[in-house]
Amino acid sequence: MIGGHRVVRQLGSGGQGVVYLAESPMGERVAVKVLRGGDVGAFLAESEMVRRVRTFCTAQVLETGVADGSPYIVSEYVDGPSLAVALADRGPLGGAELGRLAIGTMTALAAIHRAGVAHRDFKPANVLLGRDGPRVIDFGIAQLGDSTADEVVGTPPYMAPEQFRGGPAGRAADLFAWGSTIVCAATGRPPFGTGPVPAVVHRILTREPDLGTLDGDLRELVAACLDKDPAARPTAQAALMRLLGEQTSPVRAPNREPGRPRRSRAWWVAVPVALGVTAAVVLTRPGPPAAVPPPAAPAVVVVRPMAATSTVDVEIETLGVTLHENPADGLWASSYEDSQGSGESSGYVRDPATGSFMSVGAMAEPLVSPGGRFVAVLSGARLLAADFDFVLLTDRTTGTTREIRTVARPALARRPGWSADGTRLMMTVSGLEDDSPVTGFVLVDPVTGTAEARDVAVRGREGFFWGPEDGTLARETGGTTTVYSLTGEVVRELKGTGDLHATRDGLLLTGCAEGRLCVLDAVTGAERRRFPLAKGLSVGGWLDDDHVMATRRGEDRFEVVLLNLKGKQTRVLAEGPDRVFPDMRIYWTPR
Known part of the structure; x- marks a missing residue:
């Protein structure tokens, strides 16, 4: 109740x-x-x-x-699916159905604006297809009038150019979002596509929209709403009159702050951030990093093995997922990401004292260090840094958070991973788009607050792992695993290893054959052990010396399981509804 x-x-x-x-x-x-x-x-x-x-x-x-x-x-309660769900289930709309959607949503938007409200997150997920017509919902980031340039709000594929340039996000931006939503309804995708946020932003700022099969008067109106100049877009009332066949003089959306300086667009051409683009964001523009006194060196991390049985159940309410834990476990679920189809995306970290999860904000990818002292967050606020990428690092022993610059634009640091001793954070460096080739890696020292990037001549898009020996990294491409020093030199190359899943203490965990995993000697490549992987299981990596983690998906449920090195299941670590599996990531790290 x-x-x-x-x-x-x-x-x-x-x-x-x-x-x-x-x-x-x-x-x-x-x-x-x-x-x-x-x-x-x-x-x-x-x-x-x-x-x-x-x-x-x-x-x-x-x-x-x-x-x-x-x-x-x-x-x-509106009894009907969201437009986003309807498009996923039935595909794009057309004809009279699309016309009714356009009129209904513009009628709603005109009423919202007449009330003096700017929605600021108009998109398919926020349109419910009720029996009596579409309803616009989720006013969680709406406000009266136009916003200032101090924050960027919205869902990137549906956001207007001025929102990324430092201009106000008001009713004109809602018209841009409406146009993007109608294109998505007609074609199945927004007019500037999807993908990494910076790539989407770059298209919004520099390219013309792809209107697909839209034609006639609706195409002309949508094109007008997608004008890059907010002053050139019609008001919601004028747009509604056009949809209803009324001939109106072009009434433009008001520009409340014509003299406000705008951020140069040039840096957005190549700003890269690998974050989900369906998420609604409220991002504060970053200021200069504060001076933080260097903390003491991290303590030695001793990892206990996983217990054979679970004794405690912990619910992750936002996901509907149950964790099956044991206080004796050497590792626990320390953070997770939730980007379910509701249109929001958030990162959560676990309080080591209470065991509860706390939000670290929208569009945030958190990763806790082994031992739990440091929390690294790849924040959506990176979008607003013009010249450099950065990671936010919090030291739980001092309570301080610092912004550590990692690589210069246009490079992107992603796929974070902590070293086993928790003394360094490593990220793979690549370009803007998802298919950008890898160019190297960056190492972050959480104690000194410094980062060192290394360019490495490699091919392909596979990321780096921490290596099988101290002071090394590893990467696999085309079945060949290469071990590198921390300065980027090749230490050795092992051919025919198969897909690399993880490394540990001189060993490689690889997919050596169909339905089988192999443990290989990381120096010679010799096979140390081979064991079957049951049908339906996907391996995740090592958990301790004697166990690996794997996932199993069924029609309605998924499970995260602990396997021994004979391929036998020891216990279930987590389970939940399969519908949330594609939109979440849970990270297990040493306590």
């Missing part, structure tokens, strides 16, 4: 909280959104925004309150 409402089932979850289908005391179906951490004031302000808008175009707020210390919003 939440505030007298009986919970029926979970509808979705994201960075702010969880949404449930529930029954009111009168037996009516309602949607209940419960905050799980975050800004209570901003959460409750969402309900005030919705109350300003006419009820026919959104889900009406019925009640707000606090239950068990968590604020909640009760709203009308």
Whole structure:
């Protein structure tokens, strides 16, 4: 029960909280959104925004309150899928159906703007296809009037150019997002595509939209809404009149701050950030890094083996995933990412004192060091750094967080991994797009707050691993594993190893044959052990000297399991609904 409402089932979850289908005391179906951490004031302000808008175009707020210390919003339940879900299930829309969607959503947007509200995150996931027409939902980052340039808000494939240049994000940006949404409805993809955020931003700023099969008057209106100049876009009311066949003089969306300086677009041409592009973001522009006194050197990390059985169950509520743990385990789930189809993406880290997970923000990829002292976060705020990429590193012993610059633009540092002793963070360096070749690696020292990048002449897009011996890295391409020194020189090359899954203490864990794993000597390449991998299992890597981690997916459920080096399952580490598996990542690290 939440505030007298009986919970029926979970509808979705994201960075702010969880949404449930529930029954009111009168037996009516309602949607209940419960905050799980975050800004209570901003959460409750969402309900005030919705109350300003006419009820026919959104889900009406019925009640707000606090239950068990968590604020909640009760709203009308709209019985219908989101546009995003409908497109995934049925494919693009066309003809009269597309026309009705365009008119219905623009009617809603015009009403929202008449209420003095800018939505700021209009996209397919926030359009519900109700029986009485489309409804626009999720006013979590909406505000009255236009925003300032101090923050960037929205979902990148649907964001307007001015939002990335430091301009206000207001009603003109909503028109751009509407145009992008209609293109997605008609073609199955937004007009500037998807992929790494910087690549999408680069297209939005420099290229013309791909309108696909749109034609006629709707194509012309969408093109006008996608104009890169916000002053050249029509207002929502003018656009609605055009959709209804009215001849109107071109009324432009107001530019409230014509003299405001804009950030140069040049650096966006090659700014790379490997983060999911379906996420709604609220990013603060980074300032200069603060001076932080160097902390003491990390303590020695001693990793205990995993226990044979589980004794405690821990629920990850935002995912609906259960962790099966044992206090004696040498490793535990220390962080996770949640980018479910609700359109939000958040990173979470685990408090070593309480065992609970806490959000580290939107579009954040967190990774805890072995032993738990340091937390590295690849933040979405990297998007706003013009000349360099960076990682945020928090020292839990001192409570300080520092911004450590890693590589100069246009390079991108991604795929973070801690060394076994927790003294260094390593990331693979590549270019902007997903298919950019790897150019090297960068090593970050969390104690001194410094980073050293190395260019390495390699081919392919495979990332680097920490190597099988201290002071080495490893990388596999085309079945050949190469071991490198930390200065980038080749130490040795082993041919015919198969796919490299992990390294450990002079060993390589590889996929040496169909349905089998091999443990190879990292110096000679000789086979030390071979064992079968049961059908349906995908290996993840080492957990301790005698066990590897693997995942199994079924029709409705997935499992993360512990295997011994004979390929036999020892225990289940985690399980949950299969629908969340593609949109999550859980990281196990030494306690």
